[in-house]
Amino acid sequence: DTGVSQxxxxxxxKRGQNVTFRCDPISEHxxxxxxxxxxxxxxxxxxxFQNEAQLEKxxxxxxxxxxxxxKGSFSTLEIQRTxxxxxxxxxxxxxxxxxxxxxGEQYFGPGTRLTVT
Amino acid sequence: xxxxxxxxQYQHVQEGEDFTTYCNSSTTLSNIQWYKxxxxxxxxxxxxxxxSGEVKKQKRLTFQFGEAKKNSSLHITATQTTDVGTxxxxxxxxxxxxxxxxxxxxxxxxx
Numbered sequence: 001d002t003g004v005s006q007x008x009x010x011x012x013x014k015r016g017q018n019v020t021f022r023c024d025p026i027s028e029h030x031x032x033x034x035x036x037x038x039x040x041x042x043x044x045x046x047x048x049f050q051n052e053a054q055l056e057k058x059x060x061x062x063x064x065x066x067x068x069x070x071k072g073s074f075s076t077l078e079i080q081r082t083x084x085x086x087x088x089x090x091x092x093x094x095x096x097x098x099x100x101x102x103x104g105e106q107y108f109g110p111g112t113r114l115t116v117t
Numbered sequence: 118x119x120x121x122x123x124x125x126q127y128q129h130v131q132e133g134e135d136f137t138t139y140c141n142s143s144t145t146l147s148n149i150q151w152y153k154x155x156x157x158x159x160x161x162x163x164x165x166x167x168x169s170g171e172v173k174k175q176k177r178l179t180f181q182f183g184e185a186k187k188n189s190s191l192h193i194t195a196t197q198t199t200d201v202g203t204x205x206x207x208x209x210x211x212x213x214x215x216x217x218x219x220x221x222x223x224x225x226x227x228x
Contacts, residue, residue: 002159033216042121042205042218043160056215059118091159103214106150108159 002026004109006092012115013082020078021112025094031103032075034067035091037111043091049075082116089113119144121208121219129225136196138222140189140206147211149182149189154221155202163191196226 003026013019025032030051035043046065047057051072064082069075079086090113093106120143130136140149148167152160164173166182166189173180179192189206206219 002161031214035218040221042207042221045215045217048214050214056213058215093160103209103216105162105165106152106160106216107162110159 002107002109004092004094004107006090006109006112008112009110010113010115012117015082015084015116017082018078018080019082019114020076021090021092021114023075023077023092023094023109025073025075025092026096026107027073029094029096029107030072031095031097032069033093033095033103033106034075034077035093037089037091038087046077079114082114084116087114087116119208119210119217121206121217123204123206123219123222125222126220127223127225129227130196132198132226132228133195136193136200136224138191138204138206138224140191140208140219142187142208142217144187144208144210146186146208147213148209149186150207150209150216151180151189151191152205152207152218153202154205158202160205193224196224198226198228200224201226 005024032049034046037043049069064080089111091111092109095104095106097104150165151163154160171182177194203221203223
């Protein structure tokens with residue numbers, strides 16, 4: 001257990017429905033990352049927060065994806081109008097880094113496995 | 118965009134043999150990180166390399182960062198069954214926080 005939790009662990013939804021995932025990072029960590037991972041692939045960067053500010057977002061990310069970190073603590077990732085291609089493991093990671101320095105050690109949560117039918 | 122490739126994609130070794138995975142970036146990196154992901158698990162941080170030509174060791178694991186900061190390698194000496202998993206390198210460009218994971222090398226150790 002890394003101290004990063006994600007909820008739910010599994011989600012099955014029908015195509016066209018909206019889903020929301022939650023990530024609770026390690027409390028003192030100021031950076032939070034969302035990744036998507038499909039079978040046999042490495043995690044794919046989606047977006048990143050420093051405290052409550054969303055500072056980077058993948059150019060490949062559809063407008064159907066949105067993320068928030070309202071108080072600089074937990075974060076939510078919402079997918080609207082889900083498609084079968086959205087089926088994947090959604091991973092959250094947190095780290096503690098100062099200033100503009102590169103991300104430090106990232107601690108990953110267990111992930112939320114999304115299946116779109 | 119930035120691409121990070123790893124070879125080999127798969128490696129089967131007999132327990133006790135050595136193992137090496139190579140990571141190559143299409144662009145010069147600021148830092149590189151290495152992670153291990155066990156089957157059914159999430160990535161676990163192993164190490165971060167920052168300096169050109171840097172070499173770091175963790176017990177049986179040796180990590181290298183290339184002089185041009187575009188490649189890296191992970192070498193495991195005398196593999197054990199506990200080394201089974203997928204090893205990912207992850208590159209970071211200077212001035213950015215985005216972490217680009219490599220394609221991974223899946224290691225299987227035969228007892």
